[in-house]
Amino acid sequence: MALPIIPALPRLLRAGRRRPRLLAAAAAALVLPLTAAPSALADTTPPTGTVVQQGGIPQVVGGGNTSATTFFTAHLPSGVQGPVSAVLKFDPRQLPALGTVQAASHLHSTCAVDDSAYRPCQWRGQGAGTSGPWDTWLRLALPSAAAAPVMTWDVTISADYLALPDDRMLTGDVQLTDATGRVVADAAATVRYHKGTRPASWTGSLYGRDAAGTLWRYGGKYYYYPQSPFWPRAKVGGGWNAYTAITPLVSTNAAGDGDMVARDKDGVLWYYRHSGVPEQPFAPRIRVGAGWNIYRTVAGTGGHLDDLINGTRSGDLVAVDRDGVMWFYRATGNPSRPFAPRVRVGAGWNAYTQIVTFGDGLLARDASGVLWSYSRNDYDTGNAPLWPRVRVGAGWNIYTALSGTWAGDDHKYPALVAVDKSGQLWFYTLSVGQIPGPRVHVGGGWNTYTALF
Template sequence: MARVRAAVVAAALVAALAPVTFGGAAAVAAPATTAAVGTTAETGTVVQEGGRLTVPAGEEGAVTLRFTASLPAGVRGPVTAVLRLPDVLVASAGGSPVSENVIRSTCKVNGVAYGACLWDMPFVRAGEEKDPPSLALPTVTAAGTLAYAVTMDADRTALVLGHPDARVELKDGTGAVVAEGTVLLDFVPGTPPPSRRGALHARDKYGVLWRYEGTGDVTRPFATRKRVGGGWNAYTAVTPLRSPTAAGGGDLVARDKAGVLWYYGETGNPAAPFAPRQRVGGGWNVYTAIVGDGEGGLVARDRDGVLWEYVRNDFGYYGYSWPFAPRQRVGGGWNTYNAFTKSGGYDGILSRDKDGVLWKYVRQGCSPCAPFEPRLRVGGGWNVYTAFAGTAELGRDENPDLVARDAAGKLWLYQGVPLLTPGSHWGTAVPGPTRSLVGGGWNAYDLMF
């Protein structure tokens, strides 16, 4: 059987062709009038157990769809079956494949295991005509009732399938339909993979760095902390260049007390997320703030309030030469801000001014041009916090998030929300208007990133 085809980031659902209706009174399904040889004119039923099945699209693992087909008397030969979703999948131009196994399924019939049963997931492009996604069920010997147990282990891409009312159809050896019915499915956001979940790092007063990996559940956003290592009190500033993830992704730079900047590459190993440090260079004590710029480089503010940009030089991250291009002047007036953090996504920085207003600076994404678009006001009241840090996704909505610590040591989570107003900031995300309590005791840390 063919492998499940690659899913597409930009995939979307469109309605399948409407069922055929007839003029006059409302149409109903017509009874079969001609029976194939060895079969009956009757059509059996398919009944789902337990109502709609919720299928998490994430790391939760498989759930089981159960339904029973009742066949009419007289059915002969092997029985084939297929489960069809109602809608075709449309792939937009430029979409890139992200998974070969959108849904992984195994099948049992009347308690007998048949191993993997494979999905056909055709994605339709302009001018093409293809069938909706379908699952071929095992071919079995005819019986009065056939009880099916189909596991469904869906990845994040399966969210595009939505909430389908799927059709199950059984045929006998002649190809005549002998039973049919509907099963109801709900594909909902599940736990993102570790590479899509954020991680938060915090340094205690002894210089020990601790790691909190995101769980994907905002009701308990962090797993139990893990010790990264000691000696981090040697640094007066630490900032991620690319957002830390639960999979061990994300690199950073750290400035020591002598003004030397050091680079820590990512390892992809959550147990030891940072590679041995490499010296970038000295003289970084001229800056009063250093923050990742959202694209792997950084920006730094000097004592006069001038912001400078250091564009990432990718050659430097493979052991060659200087890791940043020569600095470029962004502009003055940045002393109005008393705190900065990298946005948890890849689109800029967040800055708090002296009045407690939080502002978002979105990356321009063009060259040559100024690094940021005009600032965007997030909201006031942020002076109640003694520290805050942008993170990658801590929930399941694919938006970057932010955590903030108040004077009492309580840590609060602000889930990111997308900006839906068309314009220059289209597609970015900012901390949402509501917060949820993570927990207390975070005054034990003097640095969070």
């Protein structure tokens, strides 16, 4: 290393022969910069470790029955103290507005660290947490563990359908911190998301009984196609002409969900619990009881909202007797005794020529052809299961049959199908309390059915 040049050095050397102390000071001036330089250039930043995502990029498929797995192996620097925490995080700018909330609610993971057992770990999005630096990010907190030279995190990821609106690659990082909050390792992480296929449970269904007593099922399509809302029909089975009334209790779907009741010619009511199998959507019937021929109309109203969320009920039932009095049968959730004793709702229901299940409520057509909607009263604990009626519109007496169904995704859009006197099927999207949009022609030949539900 070249020595620094000091302009006065020759003069100092000459003076040093006369003044030794002055020479010593000059020498010190030469030595001090050389010994001080290494200390001034030293890096005092603590060393950080490395993290590697292994096993390739996980392929997460929305609505699938499988989980993708990824692994993170960390080599920590020496001296890391206390438990090590880890978080997998993705920048919200990769997602739609408020997309971290949507994604976090529909992503599911289990995690393990080193040799521990897998356990659930929770995704969080914008607004979750308090005031941390990553609160707006889509993030997954991984389990903490005691510091070790080498640590491994295993993560499984599954997703509901439409966790994200489309296929996309998410790039982010995994970050490890020690007990003091210092980052001890940080590396890139990647997850590929595939939207997947809409589950059949997200689409409605329609059943028709023909003159021979054969029941047919029409599964709803995966998206809203008003001109062609159903897939080709599939045979359920024969013998259904034994019944004088058939009604779903709650909305049925293309996955084989939704319970139903049927009354036979002797007045015996039978309960059909859903099977969850589209090809054979109902389990063997269960006898409810006799005496139901006192009613001219029976219709399901859906279940009480809290009960349906808790999975304790399968749908309530209303029945109108020949005097026009409506009676309410609250569901018990017990297939062997599906309904509680009846409760009187009120009179005047003989004003209607047809009452059908619609969403979580009813549609009723009066003798002059005006259609009315009754929404389910989720707050009712007594004899008021329905809100006051709302007028939908006039002119509905041109139809010989009406039936509620669903259009779109996840039962978001109640819809109505109607058969006219020539057997043409018409499709209406209809929100309760709103005038329906223009009808759409589906096709002819639907007068082959003696019941549509």
